[in-house]
Amino acid sequence: MNEVKCECGHINPQGTILCESCGRVLEDKEKEKQLVDMRYEGSARRSQTYNKTIIDKIWNFFSSVKVGVWLIIILLVASSLGTIFPQEMYIPPVMPAWEYYEEQYGWLGKLYYDLGFHNLYSSWWYLLLIAALGISLVIASLDRVVPLYRSLKNQRVSRHESFLKRQRMFSTSDAVLTDEAVGKIKENLTKKRYKLREENGDILAEKNRFSRWGPYVNHLGLIIFLIGGMLRFVPGMYVDEILWLREGETKAIPGTEGRYYLENNQFIFEVYDKDKDEEVFQDAINKAGTVVKNYQTDATLYQRQGEIVPGEKPELEKIRDQAIQVNKPLKIDGFALYQVDYKLDEMSKMAFKLENKETGDQFGDVTVDLYDPEMKYDLGKGYKVEVMSYFPDFEFNEDGEPATKSRIPNNPAFIFKMFTPENTEGEVSFVAIRQNLEPLGENDYKMTFAGIETKNVTALTVRKDHTLWIIGLGGLIFMIGVIQGAYWNHRRVWLRRINNQVWTAAHTNKNWHGLKRELEDVFSDSGIAAPEDQVAEEKKE
Amino acid sequence: MVELSSNFLFAAFILYLVGILFFGGAIKDKRHADKKNTPNKWAKIGLVVTIVGFLSQLTFFILRWIASGHAPVSNLFEFTTFFGMSLVGAFIVIYFMYKTPLLGLFTLPVAALIIAYGSMFPREVTPLIPALQSYWLHIHVTTTAIGQAILAISFAAGLIYLVRSVDQTKKTKSTLWLEVVLFGLISTLGFVFVSSFFAATDYSANFNYINKDGQPATEEYTIPALVGPHQFELTDKDRFEPLFETPAIISAKKLNTVIWSLAAGIVLYVLLRAILRKRVAAALQPWTKNINMDLVDEIGYRSVLIGFPVFTLGGLIFAMIWAQIAWTRFWGWDPKEVWALITWLFYAAFLHLRLSKGWHGEKSAWLAVIGFIIIMFNLVAVNLVIAGLHSYAGS
Numbered sequence: 001m002n003e004v005k006c007e008c009g010h011i012n013p014q015g016t017i018l019c020e021s022c023g024r025v026l027e028d029k030e031k032e033k034q035l036v037d038m039r040y041e042g043s044a045r046r047s048q049t050y051n052k053t054i055i056d057k058i059w060n061f062f063s064s065v066k067v068g069v070w071l072i073i074i075l076l077v078a079s080s081l082g083t084i085f086p087q088e089m090y091i092p093p094v095m096p097a098w099e100y101y102e103e104q105y106g107w108l109g110k111l112y113y114d115l116g117f118h119n120l121y122s123s124w125w126y127l128l129l130i131a132a133l134g135i136s137l138v139i140a141s142l143d144r145v146v147p148l149y150r151s152l153k154n155q156r157v158s159r160h161e162s163f164l165k166r167q168r169m170f171s172t173s174d175a176v177l178t179d180e181a182v183g184k185i186k187e188n189l190t191k192k193r194y195k196l197r198e199e200n201g202d203i204l205a206e207k208n209r210f211s212r213w214g215p216y217v218n219h220l221g222l223i224i225f226l227i228g229g230m231l232r233f234v235p236g237m238y239v240d241e242i243l244w245l246r247e248g249e250t251k252a253i254p255g256t257e258g259r260y261y262l263e264n265n266q267f268i269f270e271v272y273d274k275d276k277d278e279e280v281f282q283d284a285i286n287k288a289g290t291v292v293k294n295y296q297t298d299a300t301l302y303q304r305q306g307e308i309v310p311g312e313k314p315e316l317e318k319i320r321d322q323a324i325q326v327n328k329p330l331k332i333d334g335f336a337l338y339q340v341d342y343k344l345d346e347m348s349k350m351a352f353k354l355e356n357k358e359t360g361d362q363f364g365d366v367t368v369d370l371y372d373p374e375m376k377y378d379l380g381k382g383y384k385v386e387v388m389s390y391f392p393d394f395e396f397n398e399d400g401e402p403a404t405k406s407r408i409p410n411n412p413a414f415i416f417k418m419f420t421p422e423n424t425e426g427e428v429s430f431v432a433i434r435q436n437l438e439p440l441g442e443n444d445y446k447m448t449f450a451g452i453e454t455k456n457v458t459a460l461t462v463r464k465d466h467t468l469w470i471i472g473l474g475g476l477i478f479m480i481g482v483i484q485g486a487y488w489n490h491r492r493v494w495l496r497r498i499n500n501q502v503w504t505a506a507h508t509n510k511n512w513h514g515l516k517r518e519l520e521d522v523f524s525d526s527g528i529a530a531p532e533d534q535v536a537e538e539k540k541e
Numbered sequence: 542m543v544e545l546s547s548n549f550l551f552a553a554f555i556l557y558l559v560g561i562l563f564f565g566g567a568i569k570d571k572r573h574a575d576k577k578n579t580p581n582k583w584a585k586i587g588l589v590v591t592i593v594g595f596l597s598q599l600t601f602f603i604l605r606w607i608a609s610g611h612a613p614v615s616n617l618f619e620f621t622t623f624f625g626m627s628l629v630g631a632f633i634v635i636y637f638m639y640k641t642p643l644l645g646l647f648t649l650p651v652a653a654l655i656i657a658y659g660s661m662f663p664r665e666v667t668p669l670i671p672a673l674q675s676y677w678l679h680i681h682v683t684t685t686a687i688g689q690a691i692l693a694i695s696f697a698a699g700l701i702y703l704v705r706s707v708d709q710t711k712k713t714k715s716t717l718w719l720e721v722v723l724f725g726l727i728s729t730l731g732f733v734f735v736s737s738f739f740a741a742t743d744y745s746a747n748f749n750y751i752n753k754d755g756q757p758a759t760e761e762y763t764i765p766a767l768v769g770p771h772q773f774e775l776t777d778k779d780r781f782e783p784l785f786e787t788p789a790i791i792s793a794k795k796l797n798t799v800i801w802s803l804a805a806g807i808v809l810y811v812l813l814r815a816i817l818r819k820r821v822a823a824a825l826q827p828w829t830k831n832i833n834m835d836l837v838d839e840i841g842y843r844s845v846l847i848g849f850p851v852f853t854l855g856g857l858i859f860a861m862i863w864a865q866i867a868w869t870r871f872w873g874w875d876p877k878e879v880w881a882l883i884t885w886l887f888y889a890a891f892l893h894l895r896l897s898k899g900w901h902g903e904k905s906a907w908l909a910v911i912g913f914i915i916i917m918f919n920l921v922a923v924n925l926v927i928a929g930l931h932s933y934a935g936s
């Protein structure tokens with residue numbers, strides 16, 4: 001690598017604009033300017049130095065803040081498009097998505113669907129944009145942070161005249177620097193927490209250099225955050241399951257490979273009651289009608305003992321009882337179970353009586369467990385009932401035959417065979433809610449509906465997310481970085497004796513107003529002029 | 542207690558208006574115009590009045606919190622007034638840093654307008670639905686509002702900068718857009734006038750209509766319906782018969798409110814123009830002539846710099862923590878979340894443009910104005926129009 005040796009003796013990397021050590025202007029172009037560009041201390045950035053190979057070109061492209069800002073703006077506009085209509089995950093699953101968009105929003109909705117905006121945030125081009133942003137963050141940061149670090153580390157106390165006079169804040173005084181004046185200035189600077197360095201009677205006061213690293217720290221945080229987001233796609237890092245659980249039911253928690261079981265003891269659904277709840281809520285409750293107060297599953301958590309033996313009932317050991325509510329998930333071993341949905345009063349048992357149609361005499365009870373019906377019920381004395389078919393969610397299918405839509409007992413129906421002393425061959429009866437058919441001809445007996453039991457069902461989301469801590473770490477680092485960069489400023493003050501004059505200059509990376517006020521304080525009654533804003537001077541003229 | 546607390550809100554509102562007068566006086570007072578850096582007597586009184594107003598609103602906030610048992614940031618009225626209060630708070634802090642009465646003259650009217658706007662929504666104390674029963678929610682909402690309020694200071698500073706710097710002697714795009722921004726503020730005032738007027742007269746008109754699922758539904762209007770809902774039928778007698786009907790997917794009631802606000806805004810604006818005989822911004826310009834432009838620019842930048850981390854913390858990080866607990870995932874691409882992301886990206890772009898592309902002065906001021914529009918869009922339009930998980934059932 002070619003290096004540039006400054007007149008002061010310091011060896012700078014190729015591409016350096018201001019000597020890292022003394023600040024002398026090394027580039028001819030820069031010499032014409034009235035003020036030096038201090039943004040990266042005139043250090044040698046790769047992107048400004050090389051532009052030959054394809055790698056250089058890619059590097060230069062992504063290291064440009066202009067490109068970065070464009071990426072941010074494009075991402076911003078793209079994101080807003082996704083909020084015009086709801087995303088697919090938020091539409092009711094009543095019909096195919098394309099149909100829904102067209103029906104609800106007309107041709108615009110159709111276009112929205114056709115362009116893929118209904119799943120915008122997981123589209124390849126959106127993810128590509130985020131990836132480009134990430135690459136840009138890394139490259140732009142590396143391009144700057146390394147040379148900036150070098151320059152700030154190598155800086156010397158006595159800066160070259162050409163450097164000082166091209167600072168935005170600069171002044172000269174035709175005064176002799178008395179020890180008293182120096183002492184006062186130094187004391188004031190120390191009071192303002194500047195760190196002082198002296199060389200040949202020149203002074204460099206500096207504070208809050210660490211704030212210069214703020215942007216790089218925050219970008220690092222963002223990168224970690226994005227990596228965390230990507231890890232979700234690695235198998236095993238992320239579990240997203242749903243567990244429907246009826247009252248009284250115990251099931252293995254999905255995703256835990258049968259290690260944990262959950263029992264639903266009770267599901268509670270409460271609404272605000274205008275008589276019982278706080279009076280202040282009355283008006284709002286009257287207006288809204290019902291306002292839900294609580295969704296809660298009283299659950300018991302179990303752990304399985306021993307190995308899994310297929311077909312054998314697992315041996316469970318109770319771990320604890322816990323109420324799962326919205327905002328209060330149950331946590332176990334990296335898993336969290338959230339209250340997300342419910343169903344009230346699902347039918348669980350149906351009771352019938354076998355009845356002689358003529359006399360009305362009844363013979364015994366048949367209580368059918370709708371989740372797991374027994375097939376034979378012996379009522380004694382020659383009375384018997386058999387379940388020939390069971391349709392938990394009954395409908396007539398396309399061929400007009402009885403069928404079931406699902407295994408959930410939303411609309412149970414049965415075909416019973418009734419055996420009585422009169423009819424030892426059995427009579428067939430079809431029983432559904434408010435229906436009683438006799439498909440094979442007139443019967444002597446019927447199954448009379450005798451009651452129903454219901455249960456509430458809860459739905460819990462089972463979630464494991466091993467990416468969370470990485471994402472959290474990224475967020476934390478980002479916050480540290482922005483605060484570091486935003487709430488502190490890197491300030492420097494130079495003081496040099498040149499011939500019979502005293503030169504002062506100062507620099508801050510932001511908040512010039514604050515610097516000016518500080519300098520006024522520091523130099524007040526020292527006989528030396530505080531550095532003055534050359535930019536503001538220019539404007540006034 | 543709720544009623545008592547409302548009195549404190551009202552008192553605060555009046556005090557802010559009084560504060561505006563004093564800050565106005567501070568600028569008109571020529572005697573002190575050239576003595577820089579020392580605010581005059583008017584400004585000092587203005588500041589005291591503003592602080593008393595802020596404390597009064599804080600009292601409202603605390604009393605309402607005690608009365609309802611939860612931080613009062615859970616419906617549109619509560620959130621919006623809290624945002625207004627944060628804006629005043631942010632102004633007070635920035636004032637101590639920069640001592641510019643002119644900032645008060647521009648910030649307080651915006652804050653008062655926001656509070657008035659929020660007060661047009663139902664003011665009952667609402668019980669919390671399960672998803673909202675989390676202290677993380679309250680931390681998230683308050684921090685976000687404070688962050689947005691600090692960012693909004695840059696809007697006030699940007700407005701001052703533009704009023705001062707846009708050349709009013711000729712007609713340009715800048716003069717036009719500046720008038721549009723001011724018209725936006727005036728229309729908000731229009732909305733407040735219209736809503737208050739019809740609320741005072743207890744106007745109510747009920748409609749039967751067919752909603753977007755093809756089902757019959759009813760709707761109550763509290764201001765006269767210029768546009769009626771889909772296939773409407775007015776069920777009250779002697780009420781204004783709508784002139785138009787909307788398709789089912791558009792909420793006619795909201796559209797109606799927007800039309801009324803804009804109409805009232807136009808009336809107010811035309812009136813102002815007739816009285817002032819020049820652009821509204823041109824009429825404001827003389828008030829800004831003594832201000833140091835670099836200082837205003839700096840205030841705008843500083844407030845973004847201070848507000849950005851606070852907003853990130855509240856609007857994104859706390860929001861994600863809460864979402865993880867309440868909705869099982871920290872991010873769900875819900876419209877409100879997306880608009881928080883957009884706000885954040887926008888201010889990130891602002892900072893980058895400023896730092897690296899040297900966008901100072903007028904460009905930066907325009908960006909501050911756009912940023913505020915995005916914030917207000919998220920607060921108003923996303924809540925009322927693009928309803929998602931977050932939308933507080935505001936009417």
Ligand code: HEM
Nearest residue numbers: 062063064065068133136137140215482485889892893896
């Ligand atoms: C959403 C994404 C981003 C956020 C939130 C973000 C945030 C920030 C913040 C807060 C600063 C400090 C600004 C200031 O102190 O005024 C900064 C500086 C910077 N950012 Fe970003 N940034 C993002 C993306 C990018 C990208 C894509 C690039 C790539 C070009 C980039 C390059 C830079 C550079 C070069 C600096 C300035 C460092 C300096 O001049 O000292 N940023 N960023």
